Amino acid sequence: MVQSSVLGFPRIGGQRELKKITEAYWQGKATVEELLAKGKELRAHNWKLQKEAGVDIIASNDFSYYDQVLDLSLLFNAIPERYTKYDLAPIDVLFAMGRGLQRKATETTQAVDVTALEMVKWFDSNYHYVRPTFSHSTEFKLNTAAGVKPVDEYLEAKALGVETRPVVLGPISYLYLGKADKDSLDLEPISLLEKVLPVYKQLLAQLKAAGANQVQIDEPVLVLDLPEEVQAKYQAAYEALVGDDLPELVLTTYFGDVRPNLKAIANLPVAGYHFDFVRAAEQFDEVVAIVGEKQTLSVGIVDGRNIWKTDFAKAAAFVEKAIAKLGADRVVTATSSSLLHTPVDLESESKLDPVIKDWFSFATQKLAEVVAIAKKVSGDDVSAAFAANAASIKARSESSITNNPKVQERLTTINEALSTRKAAFPERLAEQKTKYNLPLFPTTTIGSFPQTKDIRINRNKFAKGQITAEEYEAFINKEMETVIRFQEEIGLDVLVHGEPERNDMVQYFGEQLDGFAFTTNGWVQSYGSRYVRPPIIVGDVSRPKAMTVKESVYAQSLTKSPMKGMLTGPVTILRWSFPRDDVSGKVQALQLGLALRDEVQDLEAAGITVIQVDEPAIREGLPLRAGKERSDYLNWAAQSFRVATSGVENSTQIHSHFCYSDLDPNHIKALDADVVSIEFSKKDDPNYIQEFAEYPNHIGLGLFDIHSPRIPSKQEFVSRIEEILKVYPANKFWVNPDCGLKTRGWTEVRESLTNMVEAAKEFRAKY
Incomplete structure (x- = not known):
């Protein structure tokens, strides 16, 4: 059987529940307990939804109250000193780094006045991340004041009967996407790799101890023009993250073509690779060539960035190319990236023209797409779904709506x-x-x-x-x-x-x-x-x-x-x-x-x-x-x-x-x-x-x-x-x-x- 995989699901809720509770918390109209409870409720809904859709590999740690990169900075103690001098709860440190905080002193709280960290676009998407900010005094360690988020959420899903694969931003990408703080402008963030790797190893060991046998480790910077010295860091970095007490890693890239950096990851000791073939189908032959005899290939073929239906016939044919090279047991059908960038559910769109609505697929519908394609290439009978999909694709291509x-x-x-x-x-x-x-x-x-x-x-x-x-x-x-x-x-x-x-x-x-x-x-x-x-x-x-x-x-x-x-x-x-x-x-x-x-x-x-x-x-x-x-x-x-x-x-x-x-x-x-x-x-x-x-x-x-x-x-x-x-x-x-x-x-x-x-x-x- 070819397995199906979703790299991440929208965390906002179908009715923007996360926005409502977060802003209520900022305004003092909701308690921290209510904020955390709503987050737990949303995570549970998302995991169960994916399991019920038949997705085989479901992500955890894809949830965030603000930004997943900022979460990692908080967890790894990459917190500039200006935020630590105040007596703030961990969630408030997170929000202060993300949006700044200014409040007057009261009888029970001290005055706070701190600006936010820099926020920039996540590659070429309209999502923004909070840029990690490092200095010579940055001391990486697991900041467990609010628990260990990836471990806690993995166990949370497990308690619901859902086995997940935690997702963590990889060490090269985390550092390369960061910046030096204003008091350390001579610092190259990538030079901190040896300091941060032990903390990654500690986190991975805790995930393994919790029962996670495999972790999705994202290295999206592989689609950028990486300097030679950064490419050269991959081998030693990932060799340091191998051990009997550590989970297997699936190295994941998305949003583009990795071929210019392929030599950096060609012989990594990972269990498998994920590549985005929606954005860069032309990289197929060369990336398949680096997949080792015991490694898997996750084929990103359902678009995580747009709302158009996947062309089932074309997608299945592409996955079958991978099967022909590697065998069905080493191929996974997946979304091209996290579904964070797509709306939650098409079914709530009652006002859309039915003709046009039939052309779309939102995050919830993409779950069924991933599963249907995996079933098709595994030999299951999904002919009805494929016939309906073909009719929809054809209708759109011939519609007068598209042409003026x-x-x-x-x-x-x-x-x-x-x-x-x-x-x-x-x-x-x-x-x-x-x-x-x-x-x-x-x-x-x-x-x-x-x-x-x-x-x-x-x-x-x-x-x-x-x-x-x-x-x-x-x-x-x-x-x-x-x-x-x-x-x-x-x-x-x-x-x-x-x-x-x-x-x-x-x-x-x-x-x-x-x-x-x-x-x-x-x-x-x-x-x-x-x-x-x-x-x-x-x-x-x-x-x-x-x-x-x-x-x-x-x-x-x-x-x-x-x-x-x-x-x-x-x-x-x-x-x-x-x-x-x-x-x-x-x-x-x-x-x-x-x-x-x-x-x-x-x-x-x-x-x-x-x-x-x-x-x-x-x-x-x-x-x-x-x-x-x-x-x-x-x-x-x-x-x-x-x-x-x-x-x-x-x-x-x-x-x-x-x-x-x-x-x-x-x-x-x-x-x-x-x-x-x-x-x-x-x-x-x-x-x-x-x-x-x-x-x-x-x-x-x-x-x-x-x-x-x-x-x-x-x-x-x-x-x-x-x-x-x-x-x-x-x-x-x-x-x-x-x-x-x-x-x-x-x-x-x-x-x-x-x-x-x-x-x-x-x-x-x-x-």
């Missing part, structure tokens, strides 16, 4: 002239200075303001038909006026309307574009308690009518200050949706660029001449390895942005925004935006500023972390600006937060922005 000849024809009109501004930046800047007459250190925000409970209630009422369109519009207009008056009151220079009418920066646009489908409960975790409901691109994309002009014009009518029109860029809409898998990303991005071009030109014609087109996902979409695929991506990603933004006059000022990625100034330069804002507050490497010193256009390096509830003082803003101005020219520097403010409360926003503006005024006086 007019959109396809318009794509052929794209040329260099269509994607180039009328003049170079210096000429545009001269006209913009005359038009806007902004002060030195102009202040602005990134777009959104707090999405209050009142906003959510009224949006829900409108969706349910409990209030009229006129009543809802009046409410939204009132919210916009509140935001605008606040910005005028504190002295911001370039205003935003606050986006009270928007549910999400991608979903809002997808709902107004042709070619999209939407879910009711299709939530996936982005970071911590931030979940998103990605739209699904089902066909060619076009804009039937204006999407943002009405609100922008109304907002501008309320103030004499410049008002930014706010749009989400083509690559971000593509990357933060579930994209089509039947046409290229380039085609989809350029279609979106054309649709947004129409919107940008309509905004300009309506008098909105500062227009921000955000592209936070542009780095996320970068192919993981250098080469032609990467250079091609950079070309078409930048082109799609310029297609959207180049049809305006020189005096129209184009902004863009980027966050939570390792950014390259050259990638941003290619967009030719007049002003860019970049998340910066958690960057503590001075070299990062230096990278942008020669950036030719104007830039705002974000000055406070909008994912944290803490409020920076005016002096904190002054200090950060002083550091930036040692490198970056004052006449090019804008003052702004890291990102949008929708997740924050009004008290935090009011104080933080007031302090930020006051700091800018101080520098104006100084300069």
Whole structure:
């Protein structure tokens, strides 16, 4: 029999139960006991669901209250000293490292004020992890204050009658994905390998003692361009993790092609390997060649990153190739990666068009897919399931929903002239200075303001038909006026309307574009308690009518200050949706660029001449390895942005925004935006500023972390600006937060922005 395997399951709950209890705990409305109990309940549900679906190899330790990488840092005692000086419970240390913590002293608790660790994208996904942060004084050890999480959760599942395979991030990936702390910038994290390996060994020994005979050890960095010296670490590292008192290891990679690093893992003493053949089917022959006579191959053939049904016939044929090479007893059919990146259950989507719904498969449905393919290649009769799957695949390929000849024809009109501004930046800047007459250190925000409970209630009422369109519009207009008056009151220079009418920066646009489908409960975790409901691109994309002009014009009518029109860029809409898998990303991005071009030109014609087109996902979409695929991506990603933004006059000022990625100034330069804002507050490497010193256009390096509830003082803003101005020219520097403010409360926003503006005024006086 060929076994079936799932590398991880969504932890959020079908109705976002984890978000609700976590945020209740942060607000003091739930106890730690209630938080932990809900986590236990969700884990039990997920394990039982997989067992009942017939999955043979089920993961444990795939659950987290915030982030699985952060969990490992807590467990291995990689906790910077600034978090240990407070008397915090382990769960609160975890949350403080993830989101920061600021609270005043009470009779029973001490004052706490600590910023969060840096958060960046998990490879090329829209999930974010909290970057491990090491120093010369880091002392790795099992931090058992809250138990030993992988062991405890393995035993928890076992008590429910579910045998699981614990999953642990491997030592090379853990260190390589980390960074040196600000007091140890000369430290190379990989140099800590010999210090951390004994702790891995101790953890693995405890798992073996608990009854776990096999562990999934993830080494996703194998799909990156690893330096030779890092590749050379694998052999000795994994030889150190072999022993009679240790479980077998299955080395697991995903999200790409491992072949450039294949020599590093070719002779490892592991029980088997897992490779992602959804993302890199072309690596098959070479990776199969390294599988030893007694090792297994886990074939990642069910997509853990997208929502389209697996083509059973193609997937089974691929698995049979592996069986022909290795034999059925050494092959496992698996998801390509953890299902963390997919919504929980399609069955709850009662409002989806049944025709389109039949094309999809969410995490729960993917369990049945993995099992069905394993059964097929094992010789079981699953002909009914395969026939139904074939009919669904065929129906989608032939559907008129996917094809719009007019959109396809318009794509052929794209040329260099269509994607180039009328003049170079210096000429545009001269006209913009005359038009806007902004002060030195102009202040602005990134777009959104707090999405209050009142906003959510009224949006829900409108969706349910409990209030009229006129009543809802009046409410939204009132919210916009509140935001605008606040910005005028504190002295911001370039205003935003606050986006009270928007549910999400991608979903809002997808709902107004042709070619999209939407879910009711299709939530996936982005970071911590931030979940998103990605739209699904089902066909060619076009804009039937204006999407943002009405609100922008109304907002501008309320103030004499410049008002930014706010749009989400083509690559971000593509990357933060579930994209089509039947046409290229380039085609989809350029279609979106054309649709947004129409919107940008309509905004300009309506008098909105500062227009921000955000592209936070542009780095996320970068192919993981250098080469032609990467250079091609950079070309078409930048082109799609310029297609959207180049049809305006020189005096129209184009902004863009980027966050939570390792950014390259050259990638941003290619967009030719007049002003860019970049998340910066958690960057503590001075070299990062230096990278942008020669950036030719104007830039705002974000000055406070909008994912944290803490409020920076005016002096904190002054200090950060002083550091930036040692490198970056004052006449090019804008003052702004890291990102949008929708997740924050009004008290935090009011104080933080007031302090930020006051700091800018101080520098104006100084300069």
